[in-house]
Amino acid sequence: MMKFSKEVMHVGEMASGAALTVPVYRFKGLGDGPSVYIQANMHGAEVQGNAVIFQLLELLRNMEIMGDITLVPYANPVGCNHKNGEYTLGRFDPITGVNWNRMYHFDESIIKPFVQQCIGKDDATIERDFKLLMIETIEQKLDHNIFGLTTGQRIAYQLQRLAHQADLVLDLHTGPISSKHLYCPEYAKESAQYFDIPHTLLIPNVFDGALDEATFCPWWKLQQAFAELGIEFSITSQQVNKESFTVELGSQEQIDLDVALEDAKSILSYLQHKNVIATTDYQPSTMTRYACYLKDYKAYYSPMGGMVDYLAKFGQPLAAGKPLARILRMDNYGDGDPLHYLSLDQEVIPILHFASASVNQGTELYKVFTNFFTL
Structure with a gap:
């Protein structure tokens, strides 16, 4: 019988002494499938992932699960209670100003010494020992940092310790006003087609502080270090199989449980493909999936202040010269032009836009795919 458990993880303390806690739900797999870590709500306003985790819990309770699955809603108790x-x-951490999702840890200097110690070992031993090394590295940061940690680091490292125990990692987010899109490592591009997400950002295999990077980059660097010595060690093999994604579920500050059920089924389609669950009930939908490389994901900043009427539809190619938005400037009415149309000189796919209609000059108005292609 499958084992289900819940614990409450203590991740910090407030000035009053009140504990900062995070719920952790676990399913113990019945077989030898890949292990999975899923978290949500690292950014305070990005709450739809909590509803998706609820729906996953409801579905998984009645399913044959082959790999261990850990699910963590409300991953950042400071962020989700940071109201104005x-x-x-x-x-952002209100004390340091740092993005909550840029505080994870990866020290690339651990890779080459580890590789030297592993020459001649089989892949299963390398995989086991490297996973233990990453967990130990994070525990050293948590327990033996003589100058202490910021609130954000302490939360992030404890979440990362859980994530390092898994083979597959999903970090659930949303945008301001946004379409669904997926941040996918370039090497894992083939897996993007198993999510019901129409837009994929292919990110380079480098670390920039986010959870997905902190969990796939070490494995990618490990593979590269072995390759430099002429030794084959593949992180896309059936035996090793390491992937991490940031899953953007739409817009912030709202949940929709019906949409969350569809999002949960999308995740189960991916987990079924990876043999985490023993079922054939979940298949990816047939859809056009657009992708672009991160270097071609562009922010468009408002050339003027005013009140914005967002015109461009998400997810649909917008021809060069067609309006993204129009800006109302009532201060110009009667002695100038109160309406200003904004467009780009190349074809793009709008992915998200600023949450407010009131913008200053220089506000990040839209993010768009350029040089896009179909998967």
Whole structure:
């Protein structure tokens, strides 16, 4: 019988002494399938992932699960409680100003010494020992840092310790006003087609502080270090099989449980493909899936201040010269032009836009795919 458990993880303390806690749910797999870690709500306003984890828990309880699955909603208790009036501001640590999702750890200097110690070992031993090394490295950061840790680092490292125990990692986020899109490592491009997500950003295999990078980059660097010595060690093999994704589930500050059920089924389609669950019930939908490389994912900044009427539809190619938005400037009415249309001189796919209609000059108005292609 499959084992299900819940624990409450203590991740910090407030000035009053009140504990900061995070719920952790676990399914113990019945076989030898890949292990999975899924978290949500690292950014305070990005709450749809919590609803998706709820729906996953409901579905998984009645399913044959082959690999261990760990699910963590409310991953950042500071961020999700960081309110200002009716808005949730929890994208940045209010003390340090650092993005909550840029505080994870990876020290590339551990790779080559480890490789030297592993020459001649089989892949299963290398995989086991490297996983233990990454966990030990994080525990050293948590328990033996003589100058201490910021609140954000302490939370991030404890989440990362859980993630390093898994083979497959999904970090659930949303945008401001956004379409669904997927941040996918370039080497894992083939897996993107198993999610019901129409837009994929292919990110380079380098570390920039986010959870997905902190969990796949060490394995990629390990593979490269072995390759430099002429030794084959593949992280896309059936035996090793390491992938991490940031899954953007739409817009912030709202949940939709019906949409969350569809998002959960999309994730189960991927987990079924990876043999984590023993079922054939979940298949990816037939759809046009657009992709672009991260270097071609462009931010468009407002050339003027004003009130914005967002015109471009998400997910549909927008021809060069067609309007993205129009800006209303009532201060110009009567002695100037109150309406200004904004367009680009190349074809793009709009992915997300700023949450407010009120913008200053220089506000990041849209993010768009350029030089896109189909998967």
